[in-house]
Amino acid sequence: MQSPDIRRVVMSRRGFLLRITALCAVIAVPMARWIRQTEDTRVVQALRGRYYPGPVRPLDQESVSRPGKWAG
Amino acid sequence: MIIRCDLCPKRCMIEPGQSGECRIRVNLDGRLVAVTYGHPCTVHVDPIEKKPFFHFLPGTTSLSLATVGCNLHCKNCQNWEISQQNPEEVPASPLSPAEIPKLAAAHGCRSVSYTYTDPVVYYEYTADSSLCVREAGLKNALVTAGYINREPWTELCRKVDAVRIDLKALTDKFYQDICGATLQPVLDSLITTRSLGVHIEVINLLIPTLNDSDREIRALCQWIVQNLGREIPLHFSRFFPNYQMKNLPPTPASALIRAREIARSAGLYYVYLGNILVPDGENTFCPECGDLLIERRAFEVLKNTIENGRCPRCNRQIYGVWL
Numbered sequence: 001m002q003s004p005d006i007r008r009v010v011m012s013r014r015g016f017l018l019r020i021t022a023l024c025a026v027i028a029v030p031m032a033r034w035i036r037q038t039e040d041t042r043v044v045q046a047l048r049g050r051y052y053p054g055p056v057r058p059l060d061q062e063s064v065s066r067p068g069k070w071a072g
Numbered sequence: 073m074i075i076r077c078d079l080c081p082k083r084c085m086i087e088p089g090q091s092g093e094c095r096i097r098v099n100l101d102g103r104l105v106a107v108t109y110g111h112p113c114t115v116h117v118d119p120i121e122k123k124p125f126f127h128f129l130p131g132t133t134s135l136s137l138a139t140v141g142c143n144l145h146c147k148n149c150q151n152w153e154i155s156q157q158n159p160e161e162v163p164a165s166p167l168s169p170a171e172i173p174k175l176a177a178a179h180g181c182r183s184v185s186y187t188y189t190d191p192v193v194y195y196e197y198t199a200d201s202s203l204c205v206r207e208a209g210l211k212n213a214l215v216t217a218g219y220i221n222r223e224p225w226t227e228l229c230r231k232v233d234a235v236r237i238d239l240k241a242l243t244d245k246f247y248q249d250i251c252g253a254t255l256q257p258v259l260d261s262l263i264t265t266r267s268l269g270v271h272i273e274v275i276n277l278l279i280p281t282l283n284d285s286d287r288e289i290r291a292l293c294q295w296i297v298q299n300l301g302r303e304i305p306l307h308f309s310r311f312f313p314n315y316q317m318k319n320l321p322p323t324p325a326s327a328l329i330r331a332r333e334i335a336r337s338a339g340l341y342y343v344y345l346g347n348i349l350v351p352d353g354e355n356t357f358c359p360e361c362g363d364l365l366i367e368r369r370a371f372e373v374l375k376n377t378i379e380n381g382r383c384p385r386c387n388r389q390i391y392g393v394w395l
Contacts, residue, residue, distance in 0.1 A: 046105055051107075066117070067122065072136075072188050
C-alpha cells in the first residue's frame with residue numbers, strides 16, 4: 001500500500017493560523033454587532049408620547065369628583 | 073433597532089413597532105416612547121384611606137389617577153380591565169402634569185396618588201407630575217408593586233412623599249407563578265425607599281392556600297421588622313375571587329385575625345385588616361400606652377386624636393405624615 005503524501009495531510013503553521021483567525025472572525029464579528037446593538041440602545045427614560053394611540057375623550061369632571069371603582 | 077428598556081427588572085428587548093410587557097413603552101422608529109404620557113384612563117377623588125394609607129394625611133382626599141398598563145400580570149388583579157389592556161382599547165383623557173395640581177386643589181385634595189395600575193410603568197408622567205404637584209405645595213403618593221430597577225426608583229422616590237408597596241408574598245415562587253415577576257427587586261425597592269426616608273406602608277393580600285400559612289406570614293413580618301422597622305404599617309387585605317383566580321374562596325375573617333396576631337407577636341406596631349369589617353381592624357393604637365388614636369370605619373376617619381404626630385396621652389411619636 002502506498003503511504004499518503006505527508007504534505008497534504010499535515011497543516012502548515014500559516015494554514016493553521018489562517019483557519020483559526022477565520023473561525024474567530026466568524027464567531028466574533030456577529031457577536032460584536034449583537035452586543036453593540038443591545039449595548040447602545042439601553043434606555044431607562046422614555047420619550048414623552050404626544051399622541052395617545054387609543055380613543056381620546058375630554059375629562060369627565062363629574063366622574064372625577066366621585067371615588068373610583070378601582071381598587072387602590 | 074431593538075431597544076432594551078431598563079426601567080424594570082424585566083428588561084424587555086423591544087422590537088420596532090412593539091411594546092414591552094407593560095404594553096405602554098413602545099419602540100417607535102428606534103426610540104422608546106411612553107405612549108400614555110399625559111393621558112390617564114381614570115381620574116377620581118378618593119379618601120386616602122382607600123389606597124390604603126393610614127399614617128399619611130388621614131381623613132383627607134387624594135386626586136387618584138392611572139394610565140393603562142402594568143409590568144406585572146397578577147392572576148388575581150382587581151383592576152385587570154385597565155392594567156392588562158392595550159392603550160388602543162381603553163379611552164383616556166388629556167391631562168398634562170401642570171394641570172394635575174390645579175385639578176387636585178379644585179377638589180380640595182391634599183395629595184395626588186398615582187395608583188390603580190402601577191405608576192412604575194407610566195414613570196415619566198408620574199415623575200413630571202410629581203414635580204408640578206410638589207411645586208404647588210401638595211404631596212405625592214405612589215401605590216405600587218415596587219417592581220422597578222434601583223436607579224429609576226431612587227430618582228422617583230426623591231420626588232414623592234409616600235409609597236404604599238404591595239409585598240405579595242415572601243417567596244419567589246409566588247411572584248413567578250402568580251404575578252410573572254420576581255421577589256428580590258421588590259425587597260430592594262422597600263429597602264431603598266426606607267433608606268431615602270420616604271413614608272412607607274406595606275400591604276399583603278392574603279390568598280387562601282397560596283400565601284396564608286403561619287410560616288409565610290411570620291417570615292414576611294420578620295423581614296419587615298428586620299429590614300424596615302417595627303413602626304412600618306402593615307395592611308393585611310382580604311382576597312376576593314377575580315380575573316383568572318376565581319377558583320379560590322374569599323379569605324376567611326379568621327385567617328386575617330390570625331395574621332394580625334402573628335404580625336403583632338413579630339413586633340410590628342401598626343397592623344391593619346382591610347376589605348373586611350372586624351373589631352379594631354382599621355384602628356390605630358399607641359404602641360406605648362395603648363390609647364386609641366385614630367378610629368376608622370371603611371374609608372372614613374371617625375376620630376383622630378394625634379397632635380403634632382404624637383400620642384396626646386404619653387407623647388410618644390407616631391410614625392407617619394400628619395396634618
